[in-house]
Amino acid sequence: xxxxxxxxxxxxxxxxxxxxxxxxxxxxxxxxxxxxxxxxxxxxxxxxxxxxxxxxxxxxxxxxxxxxxxxxxxxxxxxxxxxxxxxxxxxxxxxxxxxxxxxxxxxxxxxxxxxxxxxxxxxxxxxxxxxxxxxxxxxxxxxxxxxxxxxxxxxxxxxxxxxxxxxxxxxxxxxxxxxxxxxxxxxxxxxxxxxxxxxxxxxxxxxxxxxxxxxxxxxxxxxxxxxxxxxxxxxxxxxxxxxxxxxxxxxxxxxxxxxxxxxxxxxxxxxxxxxxxxxxx
Numbered sequence: 001x002x003x004x005x006x007x008x009x010x011x012x013x014x015x016x017x018x019x020x021x022x023x024x025x026x027x028x029x030x031x032x033x034x035x036x037x038x039x040x041x042x043x044x045x046x047x048x049x050x051x052x053x054x055x056x057x058x059x060x061x062x063x064x065x066x067x068x069x070x071x072x073x074x075x076x077x078x079x080x081x082x083x084x085x086x087x088x089x090x091x092x093x094x095x096x097x098x099x100x101x102x103x104x105x106x107x108x109x110x111x112x113x114x115x116x117x118x119x120x121x122x123x124x125x126x127x128x129x130x131x132x133x134x135x136x137x138x139x140x141x142x143x144x145x146x147x148x149x150x151x152x153x154x155x156x157x158x159x160x161x162x163x164x165x166x167x168x169x170x171x172x173x174x175x176x177x178x179x180x181x182x183x184x185x186x187x188x189x190x191x192x193x194x195x196x197x198x199x200x201x202x203x204x205x206x207x208x209x210x211x212x213x214x215x216x217x218x219x220x221x222x223x224x225x226x227x228x229x230x231x232x233x234x235x236x237x238x239x240x241x242x243x244x245x246x247x248x249x250x251x252x253x254x255x256x257x258x259x260x261x262x263x264x265x266x267x268x269x270x271x272x273x274x275x276x277x278x279x280x281x
Contacts, residue, residue, distance in 0.1 A: 061196055061225075067263055072086060073263045074095070075267075077267040082103075083118055085118060085274045087121065088261070093137060093139070094126045096126060097114065099125075114128075146263070153198050153200070155175065159176070160177070166187065166208075170189050179202065183205075186211055186214060188215070199228075201230070204232070205230070211235070213240050214241070221278040229247045229248070237256060238257075240256075244258070244262050249264065250264045
């Protein structure tokens with residue numbers, strides 16, 4: 001399966017980055033010589049940083065396999081209220097292309113993929129021409145394996161903040177909640193470019209309107225994994241960093257943004273949202 005091709009000028013890429021309002025430069029997929037693009041973890045005070053002796057460092061990144069070729073991957077559908085901006089491929093399986101709505105898809109002559117003015121990449125579905133159906137089946141399987149991998153990691157911190165981590169700065173580690181997780185005020189993940197955060201959430205994940213998950217110290221969105229068994233909701237203009245591995249729906253409300261990937265075992269819903277896939281380098 002080919003990776004996404006550049007669909008617009010550098011100025012359009014810059015516009016997508018501006019929409020994210022990120023402090024750091026937007027992570028862009030790397031482009032090959034032929035023009036294809038390759039895409040392809042005990043509570044203290046609310047502002048305290050967890051220290052090295054409280055967290056076991058050295059967690060390994062969750063392997064996404066071919067699911068890493070997608071900014072958004074879902075089993076039952078992807079919908080948007082235009083205009084959203086997606087930097088990376090999107091795809092559905094076993095759902096057909098009719099379950100990708102709001103994107104005004106334009107089929108390629110080969111019918112192996114489609115394009116959209118809202119997607120700086122390619123759009124794939126299970127009913128497209130060979131080899132897309134088998135490629136999509138593999139990507140969905142890899143997504144589900146990644147969810148299981150993330151869920152199985154031994155936690156280093158449990159029930160932090162009783163399910164409310166607003167205002168906290170978190171060091172690398174594996175965090176687990178048996179409840180829902182709420183982010184009602186900004187949260188910072190502080191660490192190096194090689195550090196891993198894995199968040200295991202048994203119920204829902206909610207980021208309140210206008211609130212942000214931030215990275216500092218060189219931390220990268222490709223190394224942050226949100227494994228969520230319930231629904232994921234990003235409120236109006238909220239921002240999240242990292243890879244979302246969702247068992248159910250992922251919903252981005254008006255103007256919400258993600259620097260990472262949305263990998264859902266049901267559907268993804270967007271509303272004038274921005275999703276920028278991180279580089280894998």
